[in-house]
Amino acid sequence: MRREIVVFKDIATLLRGLKTVTPKHPHFQIHRFEDAPETQVNETTIFRSNTYVVILLLDGEADYKIGLHDYHMGPGSLYFLGPQHLRYYKRNENNWKGFVCIFTDEFTTNTKLPNHFNDYPFYSLKGNQKFQLEGKLLQKFTQLITQLYHYFEVSALENCWHQLHIILNESRKLHRELYEESEVKPGTQLVIDFNSALEKHFYDVATNKAEYIFSVNDFAQILHIHPNHLSNTLKKYTGETAGQLIKKRTVLEAKSLLLSTEMSVSQVAYFLKFNDTSYFTKFFKGAEGSTPKEFQRSNKR
Known part of the structure; x- marks a missing residue:
């Protein structure tokens, strides 16, 4: 439980x-x-x-x-x-x-x-x-x-x-x-708007108001711009594309759940709208270099 x-x-x-x-x-x-x-x-x-x-x-x-x-x-x-x-x-x-x-x-x-x-x-x-x-x-x-x-x-x-x-x-x-060791990169209104939309979406995920993790196209539609323009602007001002930022934010949410709750790996996967635990494990390992279970075991007190 x-x-x-x-x-x-x-x-x-x-x-x-x-x-x-x-x-x-x-x-x-x-x-x-x-x-x-x-x-x-x-x-x-x-x-x-x-x-x-x-x-x-x-x-x-x-x-x-x-x-x-x-x-x-x-x-x-x-x-x-x-x-x-x-x-x-x-x-x-x-x-x-x-x-x-x-x-x-x-x-x-x-x-x-x-x-x-x-x-x-x-x-x-x-x-x-x-x-x-x-x-x-x-x-x-x-x-x-x-x-x-x-x-x-x-x-x-x-x-x-x-x-x-x-x-x-x-x-x-x-x-x-x-x-912050390095100089803060200049921001734009689009970067701010994307970050706000990203955080709102993950709060919706956390409160079970979202059916799936949004894609780049979903965020582009919310912001009323072309997906390529969104990713290119984010890459210019943050050093990462929209897809990379969405993936990084998903991993951060997963890590927070793995460390802060008693949820199992499969429960975290389900909570974050992954239909398959093995895919979630592969996704997490690709980003972190360790499986969710390994990360949880080595970091949780």
């Missing part, structure tokens, strides 16, 4: 499932950990949520699994969770202090401002989700998030959007400084 993956569809169901605060807005919420009730869950099962999260922990400790990574969080930890991440946490103590900010794509839609949340590396499976801050850097982000909290308390939602994007952009710069 596989461990069930709970999916929380919005902020209200997420916070209700974690037995914490009641949200004040359906698409944006920020609160302090110290204001959460004692009923809040200290250890979760594996879950997903159709939300983006920014957390700054000022006091307390916890162990997290976010996507493919395991993290220990402590004072000064700034971390991020996105819709494509499998999530799990275990709080090691109850005296948490800090801020948790949760938002959805609809928050941007309602404020009529642009949304490229999937363009931030820490919301993808490939990026690092945690920064350990100290000194002036910790002071800087504490001030930024405190200001966001104050805007929310006075219901200045448009100011919240702008302050949130300052925080996300500062975090992206920090991610580049700490984790």
